[in-house]
Amino acid sequence: MTDSLTCFKAYDIRGRIPDELNIDIAYRIGRAYADSIKPQSVIVGRDIRLTSDELTAALSNGLLDAGVDVYDIGLCGTEEVYFATFAYQAQGQTMDGGIMVTASHNPKDYNGMKLVREQSRPISGDSGLNAIKALAESRRFSPPACERGRLIHVDISASYTQHLLQYINVSTLKAMKIVVNAGNGAAGHVIDQLEAVLPKSIKFIKIHHEPNGHFPNGIPNPLLPENRHSTMAAIAEHHADIGIAWDGDFDRCFLFDETGRFIEGYYIVGLLAEAFLRQYPGASIVHDPRLTWNTVDIVTGLNGQPIQSKTGHAFIKERMRLEDAVYGGEMSAHHYFRDFAYCDSGMIPWLLVLDLMCRSGKKLSQLVDERMQLFPASGEINRTIAQSSAALKKVEQHYQAHALATDFTDGLSMEFTDWRFNLRCSNTEPLVRLNVESRANQALMLAKTEEILALLDE
Incomplete structure (x- = not known):
């Protein structure tokens, strides 16, 4: 019996409950993962969605029936599965893979999974996800194991928290107020763990802190402007020094300065690249093609090596490993770290920014204002277009x-003397995504943005 599973996407698994993803499919994914990856031990974790417990139980049963030992870390963020996969040891051995049950910022009637193999190497498309899909569809699994796997509940909170603190110098942190908005997602418990070990002079103002799969304050996706107001209001009310908001599985974090202004992820990439290059002179920094000039200017100015990669976590991670890059960043607020097994983290970036603020004595606005003036950017603009390739x-x-240069690394990038743009098609929707930037000319950037949008609307 074979059926088509539409929940398998290019990089992960996502689908509406129960027609696209349910406990039967979750069980089959567990069996297919076991047959394809052939692990002995796998980390499993889940987010706060209402269906995550039952899907995790079914997934785990599929793994257990195949003879795989499942190490369940409970309610967590995606990066905790990444961390446990590369760092947790049983009988002196690290794990052979990890699976996170999450739909991140998708609507609340969705759920999904993110899969990795040993050392948290991504599983997507041709690197194994298509094979798992084919097995799950065909149900042609190996016979159940003679000895069923063991289900073991483990707590990684202490080791994970200590790992996060390795990226900063805690002794140099100064008194400040921080607004933290977990969006009723999974980030709250990590904030509580960090609060317990950071200096008491750092005051956390917590909003939408409790995990709640009903999402009473909206789906946690700070990329949507309407989801930023509560963070901005709390910054103003408490005269906070910085605001931080996360998506549901907190693999992305979004920063707000002391005025409540949302800071585009593009400028945070440059900020973190600079921080790492001062620590690792001459290192390689990987960036995506959508907005590049600010990052390239900072990296080359500090004698680092800027390396462009196609957008997407699997491509970024692969390129980082190839180049041994210390850091990689996407303007979409995904930040990747060599010491985090080249994986993305939504906790490490804001800790690094706090460290930068304290060491420099500058506010976040002061750290990014000059760069925003030097390279003003449109931010990503989406247009629904049926014939996106023709557009x-x-x-x-x-x-x-x-054009002085044309590049097809990811969609269409064209450079001119004083401005550039990237236009790319969505992998999953009839959308094109536009990013425009200029050299110190806000008016030119705005004019060219309108010019391209007018072309797309013709």
């Missing part, structure tokens, strides 16, 4: 006579 071709033809 890219039309824009390319319009500008090709005047």
Whole structure:
């Protein structure tokens, strides 16, 4: 019996409950993962969604029936599964893989999974996800194991917290007020763990802190402007020094300065690149193609090596391993770290920014204002277009006579003397995504943004 599973995407598993993802499919994914990856021990964790417990139980049963030992770390964020997979040891051996049950910032009637193999190497597309999909669809699994696997509940909170603190110098942190908005997702418990070990002079103002799969304050996705107001209001009310908000599984964090202004992830990439290059002179920094000039300017100015990679966590992680890059960043607020097995973390970035603020004596606004003026950017703009590939071709033809450089690493990137843009198609929707930046010319950036949007609307 074979059926088509639409919950398998390019990089992960996501689907509406129960028609696209349910306990039967979750069990089959567990069996297929075991047959394809052939692990002996796997980390499993889950987010706060209402269906995550039952899906995790079914997934685990699939693994256990295949003879795999399941190490369950409970309610967590995706990066805790990454951490446990590369750091947790049983009988002196690290884990052979990890699975996180989460749908991150998708609507509340969705759920999904993110899969990794040993050392938290990503499983996506041709690197194993397609094979797992085919097995789950066909149900042609190996016979159940003679000896069922063991289900072991483990607590990684202490070792994970200590790992996070390795990225900063706790003794240099100064008194400050921090607004933290978990969005009723999974980040709250990590904030509580860090609060217990950071200096008491750091005051946390917690909003939407309790995990709640009903999402009473909206789906946790701070990329949506309407989801930023509560963080901004709390910063103003408490005269806070910085605000931080996370998506549901907190693999992305979003920063607000002391005025309540939302800081585009692009400028945080440059900020963190600078921090790492001062610690590791000459290191390689990986970035995505959507917005590049600020990052390249900072990295080359500090004699680092800027390396462009196609957008997407699997591509970034692969390129970072290839180049032994110390840090990688995407403007979408995904930040990757060599010492975190090249994985993305939503906790390490804000800790590093706090450390930078305290060491420099500057506010977050002061750390980014100059860079925002030097390279003003549009932020990502989405347009629904049925024939998205044809739209890219039309824009390319319009500008090709005047372009100094054209690049197809990810969609269409074109550079001119004082401005550049990237236009790319969504992998999952009839959308094109536009990013425009200029050299110290806000008016030019805005004008060219409108010009391209007008072309797309024709």
